[in-house]
Amino acid sequence: MSILNAIQEKLDSLHVKERALAEYLLAHPQSAVQMTITELAAQSGSSPSTISRFCKTFHSNNFPDFKQKLATELVRTTSTANQYQDIVAGKPLEDIVSAITANHLRSITDTTRVLDLQQLRLAIAAMHDASRIDLYGSATSGIVAQDFFQKLIRVGKAAAAFSDPHMMLTSAASLSPRDVAIGISFTGETPETIHALRCAAERGATTMSITRFGSNPLADHASIRLFTSSAEAGMRRGNMASRMAQLHVVDILFMGLVSERFELYVPRLEQSYQTVRSYTAGKEERKTK
Numbered sequence: 001m002s003i004l005n006a007i008q009e010k011l012d013s014l015h016v017k018e019r020a021l022a023e024y025l026l027a028h029p030q031s032a033v034q035m036t037i038t039e040l041a042a043q044s045g046s047s048p049s050t051i052s053r054f055c056k057t058f059h060s061n062n063f064p065d066f067k068q069k070l071a072t073e074l075v076r077t078t079s080t081a082n083q084y085q086d087i088v089a090g091k092p093l094e095d096i097v098s099a100i101t102a103n104h105l106r107s108i109t110d111t112t113r114v115l116d117l118q119q120l121r122l123a124i125a126a127m128h129d130a131s132r133i134d135l136y137g138s139a140t141s142g143i144v145a146q147d148f149f150q151k152l153i154r155v156g157k158a159a160a161a162f163s164d165p166h167m168m169l170t171s172a173a174s175l176s177p178r179d180v181a182i183g184i185s186f187t188g189e190t191p192e193t194i195h196a197l198r199c200a201a202e203r204g205a206t207t208m209s210i211t212r213f214g215s216n217p218l219a220d221h222a223s224i225r226l227f228t229s230s231a232e233a234g235m236r237r238g239n240m241a242s243r244m245a246q247l248h249v250v251d252i253l254f255m256g257l258v259s260e261r262f263e264l265y266v267p268r269l270e271q272s273y274q275t276v277r278s279y280t281a282g283k284e285e286r287k288t289k
Helices: 002-013 016-027 037-044 048-057 063-075 093-114 117-129 139-154 165-172 191-202 240-260 262-288
Strands: 133-137 159-162 180-184 206-212 224-228
Touching (some): 002 016, 002 063, 002 093, 016 048, 048 063, 063 093, 093 224, 117 206, 117 224, 117 240, 133 139, 133 165, 133 191, 139 159, 139 180, 139 240, 139 262, 159 165, 165 191, 180 191, 191 206, 206 240, 224 240, 240 262
Parallel strands (some): 133 159, 133 180, 180 206, 206 224
16 A cells, blocks of 8 residues: 555654654554544544644645545555565466566556646646756666657657766756756655756756655655655565556656647657658668668
């Protein structure tokens, strides 16, 4: 569950009263969604003001909003079949196929649940108006940044993807208030990406983050925050489900961008397709001669 996983991951960094509240929520989530803010404060040994701050930390507008999100997650079944499955030795191939499929489907479903439509609208509007779009990401997130770059360049958006830390900063330093910078990191704690997005913000660019759900430093430096499922864990998974979640968000952004200005972008897509096809088709013809 995205909210409960995010709370568990941040447990050690919370203040004393917030930690008491977090521990109560983790132990009694079903009871908490039935309580008023005063009742939860009394049961958890916290206070209404602490609960309000806590809810905002986990990206909810207020306690009723937090309860609604938590209740929605609790509706999901918690059977073993719906848990992320790690890599194990000697697993039959047919079981591996089923496990990976289930992991990816759950990652996409969980991500859809935590996406904020208002934040998506702001992100798409910012990209429409951007003179230039920088994409920052390391390792697996760098692959996602490259995927987004390839999409944007096909519709004529001036974009660039960077994984090298120095190049991230070099490019960020040249941005202006007319530009957009997007930092991609599953944990939201990759130092190089954080530094680049912070630099972009200092230059006045509109900043966006794509991170797992919960409080994290990269999202703190972004004016537009988009979240993915936070449930994947385990060092043997190779960020497979998290990568799919990030690509899911990227695909939504791209489709939203093109859909809103269909008459502008679709001809550019067609032109890029026909141009590549004409050159590659000619190359294949020459090979056959």
